[in-house]
Amino acid sequence: MNLNMSSFISDDSAFLEPNNDIIATAMVVIGFVVFAAILSKTFIAFNDNSQALESYEQAAMMAKDIASSPSFQGSRPELISAEELDRIVDPSADKERYMFFQRFSPNLDFYVEAVTDDGNYQWTIAEGTVSRDGRDVIASSIPVVIELGSSARCVPGTITVKIMQNRWE
Amino acid sequence: MKKRIKVEIASFSRENAVSQKNGSGTFRYLLNNTDAWVDLILSKTALILATVIILAAVYGLAGSSSDLVKKDELEVIAIDLASNIDAAGSIHSITRDGVKTYSFDAYSGQLIDYDKMDISVSGEYVVCTFADNGHNISAARQLSYKTLPFSPIQLRILLNGQLGANGDRSHPVNSVFPYTDITEYLAITATEEFYLNTSKEVRIERASVFVTDGSEVNELEYVLVYQ
Numbered sequence: 604m605n606l607n608m609s610s611f612i613s614d615d616s617a618f619l620e621p622n623n624d625i626i627a628t629a630m631v632v633i634g635f636v637v638f639a640a641i642l643s644k645t646f647i648a649f650n651d652n653s654q655a656l657e658s659y660e661q662a663a664m665m666a667k668d669i670a671s672s673p674s675f676q677g678s679r680p681e682l683i684s685a686e687e688l689d690r691i692v693d694p695s696a697d698k699e700r701y702m703f704f705q706r707f708s709p710n711l712d713f714y715v716e717a718v719t720d721d722g723n724y725q726w727t728i729a730e731g732t733v734s735r736d737g738r739d740v741i742a743s744s745i746p747v748v749i750e751l752g753s754s755a756r757c758v759p760g761t762i763t764v765k766i767m768q769n770r771w772e
Numbered sequence: 773m774k775k776r777i778k779v780e781i782a783s784f785s786r787e788n789a790v791s792q793k794n795g796s797g798t799f800r801y802l803l804n805n806t807d808a809w810v811d812l813i814l815s816k817t818a819l820i821l822a823t824v825i826i827l828a829a830v831y832g833l834a835g836s837s838s839d840l841v842k843k844d845e846l847e848v849i850a851i852d853l854a855s856n857i858d859a860a861g862s863i864h865s866i867t868r869d870g871v872k873t874y875s876f877d878a879y880s881g882q883l884i885d886y887d888k889m890d891i892s893v894s895g896e897y898v899v900c901t902f903a904d905n906g907h908n909i910s911a912a913r914q915l916s917y918k919t920l921p922f923s924p925i926q927l928r929i930l931l932n933g934q935l936g937a938n939g940d941r942s943h944p945v946n947s948v949f950p951y952t953d954i955t956e957y958l959a960i961t962a963t964e965e966f967y968l969n970t971s972k973e974v975r976i977e978r979a980s981v982f983v984t985d986g987s988e989v990n991e992l993e994y995v996l997v998y999q
Contacts, residue, residue: 628822668862
């Protein structure tokens, strides 16, 4: 059988003709399936994003709350005291850390990081051990001024709240 | 010309008559027939079936999208209440000693009928459930602060009944660090959902439970939600 282009075009035995509606239907079905798949993918992405945004808002609210917490207050209300941070991250200060975290819902798995912008000082406040492998981390930071020592030396820094969440599987 | 057609019709009807007499003729007639009407019927049936399936799928998609819109509305209601409760729990809340009120009328739903909706608060979640033609749509939102669905009086009565002191500033509860007897008792009692009446306003306030180990007094903070 000679299968070159001209024989294909000039062929008038209409071997495709009786089935062309089935081919058309198949294409419509495939198109619809692809459309539905794209739609559901988009929805899943949108849902994930809105979930992340919600958690971010929660983290932002907590960061704001922690930054203005009286337990970290320095010599002036807008300052964060490095001494207080040192005290709370001390391994023996279980009670201080407990009192710091007791207001928050036990369902939230989170920890707080305070760093100076020059990177010289870093404090991590966590109750117990927070495992983060295989989990989504949602973080929110706010800028603060950290008062170092009693010499009233103030440096810019950030307080970051990191919330750990189990992924949707 | 007319004569020829007549002859052909006559021969056709004679053939038909003969084949019908033979019995197996119908089958042979089907085999010899080249009009392709079986093919036509089959492909048209397939087309109709495919159309019905695609229409049903599109209809289902449209139906589920209206469910999604309802779920979105429920989520907005749950988030609104939960963020109000969370705001009361944060340090700079204005309701340090006062009571904050929240009413559901602030949000006018378009698809959600408040009468068919159940909204409940427990120690951990705000859950909205809407009964929509036999199936339930729900939305839940986690709370950031320790929350108790009790009124201040209920809280004091509970503490007094279980721990022998009502936990206010002048009657702190005797407990040693890490106060698990108090926190666990309150967490377990708060797991029961408290269903809110959407036509009444919700009262949100902060409450402290004072604990003492004999030498120092500490304050455990809670957010109370009641009506």
